Amino acid sequence: MRVVIPFKKENAKTRLSEILSEKQRQDFALEMLLDVISELEASEKFNEIEILNSSIFSIMNTEFPGNVNVLLSEKDLNGALNEYLEKLASHNMDEVLIIMADMPLVTKKHLLELTSLTADLVIAPGSRGGTNALLIRKPDKFHVDYYGTSFLDHLKIAEEAGLSVDIYDSFMMSTDIDEPKDLVELLIHGKGRAAQYLRSIGITLDTNTARLVFNNYK
């Protein structure tokens, strides 16, 4: 199966700017991406892993845990992904998973479960109405519409196209990391590089209050 991961390192995770420097946000975004790719590889479900990026410079020196293609697009998220889907459709290719790079709690187990669902469209909802993963089995009949409550938008697009839908309900996959409070979830449940990165720069968890602690903060 093919998987595409939109990724942006420049100006990444601006809502974390009150607690992380620009360099730290970039490093952290990359660690989350690497966590996601590790699990995609571990699942042994994906023979084509593609990163959709606006700049080659941001990841050109990165060592990825597996074979990865980097696709460049200057379009916005919806524009770039819909162009990608059109290209798949025009080459008669089916089945692609779109997965976000900022969901470091995803594991191989989730990916195996999600891809075993059989509907035309499988959606893993994110918090705040987001869409954290979309398995699209008929790229010729679907287009994405991220931003806002994209979960509801994607349900509607599928309905209008007569596509069947399965919802993959996972707390871990719903946890996208946008705001400082999301780091709490990562420190509680995370076992990968992104959680380790936070600890390495001195961000830990107060388990009495479930709040972040900034310890020897670098």
Next chain:
Amino acid sequence: MRVVIPFKKENAKTRLSEILSEKQRQDFALEMLLDVISELEASEKFNEIEILNSSIFSIMNTEFPGNVNVLLSEKDLNGALNEYLEKLASHNMDEVLIIMADMPLVTKKHLLELTSLTADLVIAPGSRGGTNALLIRKPDKFHVDYYGTSFLDHLKIAEEAGLSVDIYDSFMMSTDIDEPKDLVELLIHGKGRAAQYLRSIGITLDTNTARLVFNNYK
């Protein structure tokens, strides 16, 4: 199987007090409880549904969707539940599900999946390190420790007691309703009485921004 639901109507959901009056918070808390009980009933898994409450007055006129026992305790959450577990153990009763009343996105499907897991302890994590459901198969060997990151505490208690643990990973079950932003999740994903209640008092969702809208607000 036996299930116990801690419930508090007085001073319920104080973190919603900026947008709901005390009466509304009480009504809303009750609607959420009724949603949970409806799904427990629908699952046909539970022959004993018990509500653990500090006052009989708060729910004495409520019509429940099923047979419900009301247990009274003046102890705090941990004290009341641990006393309950001790009583079960002393009567050689096994298997009890503890489920929170403020998780109106739970469905029959979740309850069937969760109870089909076979470990000594099954935990459904809540956001912010919470524990939204606990299936305890050996009440003589476990005690609860809510507050703070109870999810981690419960894992630790199980480990120290030599109990096996399954984690039931569901976004819908992780969504407990404490703060205004949690209402966004309820309005996006909710199909029951609690979501309907919010709409009835004029609280809806702006699907462009995923923010609450207070419309003809009562």
